[in-house]
Amino acid sequence: xxxxxxxxxxxxxxxxxxxxxxxxxxxxxxxxxxxxxxxxxxxxxxxxxxxxxxxxxxxxxxxxxxxxxxxxxxxxxxxxxxxxxxxxxxxxxxxxxxxxxxxxxxxxxxxxxxxxxxxxxxxxxxxxxxxxxxxxxxxxxxxxxxxxxxxxxxxxxxxxxxxxxxxxxxxxxxxxxxxxxxxxxxxxxxxxxxxxxxxxxxxxxxxxxxxxxxxxxxxxxxxxxxxxxxxxxxxxxxxxxxxxxxxxxxxxxxxxxxxxxxxxxxxxxxxxxxxxxxxxxxxxxxxxxxxxxxxxxxxxxxxxxxxxxxxxxxxxxxxxxxxxxxxxxxxxxxxxxxxxxxxxxxxxxxxxxxxxxxxxxxxxxxxxxxxxxxxxxxxxxxxxxxxxxxxxxxxxxxxxxxxxxxxxxxxxxxxxxxxxxxxxxxxxxxxxxxxxxxxxxxxxxxxxxxxxxxxxxxxxxxxxxxxxxxxxxxxxxxxxxxxxxxxxxxxxxxxxxxxxxxxxxxxxxxxxxxxxxxxxxxxxxxxxxxxxxxxxxxxxxxxxxxxxxxxxxxxxxxxxxxxxxxxxxxxxxxx
Numbered sequence: 001x002x003x004x005x006x007x008x009x010x011x012x013x014x015x016x017x018x019x020x021x022x023x024x025x026x027x028x029x030x031x032x033x034x035x036x037x038x039x040x041x042x043x044x045x046x047x048x049x050x051x052x053x054x055x056x057x058x059x060x061x062x063x064x065x066x067x068x069x070x071x072x073x074x075x076x077x078x079x080x081x082x083x084x085x086x087x088x089x090x091x092x093x094x095x096x097x098x099x100x101x102x103x104x105x106x107x108x109x110x111x112x113x114x115x116x117x118x119x120x121x122x123x124x125x126x127x128x129x130x131x132x133x134x135x136x137x138x139x140x141x142x143x144x145x146x147x148x149x150x151x152x153x154x155x156x157x158x159x160x161x162x163x164x165x166x167x168x169x170x171x172x173x174x175x176x177x178x179x180x181x182x183x184x185x186x187x188x189x190x191x192x193x194x195x196x197x198x199x200x201x202x203x204x205x206x207x208x209x210x211x212x213x214x215x216x217x218x219x220x221x222x223x224x225x226x227x228x229x230x231x232x233x234x235x236x237x238x239x240x241x242x243x244x245x246x247x248x249x250x251x252x253x254x255x256x257x258x259x260x261x262x263x264x265x266x267x268x269x270x271x272x273x274x275x276x277x278x279x280x281x282x283x284x285x286x287x288x289x290x291x292x293x294x295x296x297x298x299x300x301x302x303x304x305x306x307x308x309x310x311x312x313x314x315x316x317x318x319x320x321x322x323x324x325x326x327x328x329x330x331x332x333x334x335x336x337x338x339x340x341x342x343x344x345x346x347x348x349x350x351x352x353x354x355x356x357x358x359x360x361x362x363x364x365x366x367x368x369x370x371x372x373x374x375x376x377x378x379x380x381x382x383x384x385x386x387x388x389x390x391x392x393x394x395x396x397x398x399x400x401x402x403x404x405x406x407x408x409x410x411x412x413x414x415x416x417x418x419x420x421x422x423x424x425x426x427x428x429x430x431x432x433x434x435x436x437x438x439x440x441x442x443x444x445x446x447x448x449x450x451x452x453x454x455x456x457x458x459x460x461x462x463x464x465x466x467x468x469x470x471x472x473x474x475x476x477x478x479x480x481x482x483x484x485x486x487x488x489x490x491x492x493x494x495x496x497x498x499x500x501x502x503x504x505x506x507x508x509x510x511x512x513x514x515x516x517x518x519x520x521x522x523x524x525x526x527x528x529x530x531x532x533x534x535x536x537x538x539x540x541x542x543x544x545x546x547x548x549x550x551x552x553x554x555x556x557x558x559x560x561x562x563x564x565x566x567x568x569x570x571x572x573x574x575x
Contacts, residue, residue, distance in 0.1 A: 004021060004068045005067070011063045012038050013035055021484070023478075024483070025498070026498040027496035028486045028501075029486075029526060035502050039515070043067060048119030052103055056099060064096070065097050067096075069093050079110070094108075094110055125450065145408065148393060151444055154366065159405060164403075169352075170351075176341060200307065204322045207318045214301070231283050231287075242273065359405045359406045363406050370395060378391045380439035381439050383469045385469075386416075389414055390414040392411075394409070396410055411423070415432060441458060453483045470492050471491055471496070500517050523548065527547060
């Protein structure tokens with residue numbers, strides 16, 4: 001099983017609902033307007049559908065939905081990839097969502113905040129819903145194509161990527177072909193600009209370095225004079241700082257044995273003397289390596305003049321020249337590539353060849369899967385009151401390649417033996433469309449990984465023996481999947497392993513909906529109501545017992561004790 005437990009608080013007309021679910025096939029019935037589809041809406045909401053404040057029960061501040069599912073290996077892998085608590089997930093996965101009066105929603109997966117996108121992705125692994133209007137999708141080409149692709153397990157990512165690349169290459173070639181004159185003018189202008197700046201070939205940090213070098217060379221004589229003056233002040237034999245510091249150190253050191261505080265001053269003077277000596281030595285080294293360089297200064301002046309001239313010509317600052325120079329060269333390369341129409345044509349042809357290769361792979365897979373899907377749906381149709389009918393999946397070649405491949409997918413149907421299959425929307429009646437949609441749902445649902453299947457009144461438009469067949473099909477699906485079906489047909493409900501009744505009542509606080517799991521006479525009464533309406537007679541009760549007993553005797557469903565009112569499925573609901 002998959003869906004274990006669902007909790008609703010202040011959702012639509014449900015004040016509080018705490019429902020445990022079991023394995024097998026569970027039917028949900030009730031009068032029109034009782035709120036049978038509310039549970040389906042709640043499940044869709046907790047799995048990421050759009051949230052609106054209208055789902056909040058009147059008078060409440062927020063709606064809250066929680067659902068607990070069993071964990072499959074695919075689900076556990078997804079939780080690990082998305083960074084959710086996989087340790088807690090070993091025992092199940094808990095989804096929760098709240099909606100406030102402002103329409104804002106919050107969601108959690110195993111207690112960790114989650115986005116609606118993450119809920120939808122996880123929901124695809126947990127549950128599959130077939131709605132009451134599923135037949136409408138049979139007339140939409142994209143839905144039909146998606147159904148076949150899902151049946152064939154076709155992934156269109158590579159095809160769509162190749163399509164995008166081909167369209168981009170085609171557009172690039174088209175733009176180049178139509179803009180050659182303008183591009184040539186721009187190319188010639190950029191070639192001249194780049195050639196002019198090539199004379200300078202400016203480096204990104206050269207201007208700052210030139211300024212620093214020029215400053216040093218232009219002030220070389222002043223710097224040398226300052227260094228010489230400092231050396232004289234430090235090293236003059238009689239009055240130099242070094243000589244005077246040395247005399248002071250010696251005088252204090254001679255008397256340090258008398259006044260101990262002299263020792264500290266001696267140390268300070270020694271340090272000062274050492275530092276001053278280092279400065280004098282460094283100044284000597286500087287002078288030995290420094291000389292006037294008028295030629296170097298002239299060369300710098302010429303270089304900086306070229307910088308300034310180009311900057312003025314192109315109305316830029318010297319600092320901007322390296323940047324625009326790089327941009328011009330890059331743009332020129334692009335224009336030269338665009339002007340090479342032969343290269344662009346080769347790139348476009350290569351992209352189209354890649355697209356064609358991917359499209360042919362998809363076409364091959366569709367061609368293989370189409371007859372298999374047709375046979376499976378045809379077989380399902382035979383038991384749904386369409387004996388002799390035939391279902392076909394046609395692949396029609398597109399006039400132009402598209403993002404989804406080289407062909408369109410069309411569903412064709414022949415309602416009876418000997419008739420020519422025609423498009424579904426042009427042949428089938430409303431009742432036949434519902435049955436075909438049900439046949440497709442039953443066929444395709446066996447392929448998915450979701451362990452819970454929900455059918456929301458997909459049996460509309462059928463009745464009699466066909467309705468019983470629908471019930472048996474859902475029962476069959478429930479052998480290895482959890483199946484929940486909202487139905488108005490007693491024949492379908494009678495086939496279920498478990499039976500839930502949705503009811504609505506009024507009190508001082510307004511309308512409220514509840515769900516009760518029924519067995520025994522309660523189930524008999526519900527089947528009788530579905531058969532005969534509001535007034536239940538002994539005749540309808542007898543008919544209901546007979547329907548349930550037939551399934552018990554034929555073991556179409558697990559044996560249910562009709563005399564016992566005890567439910568095997570726990571449910572706690574309150575107004």
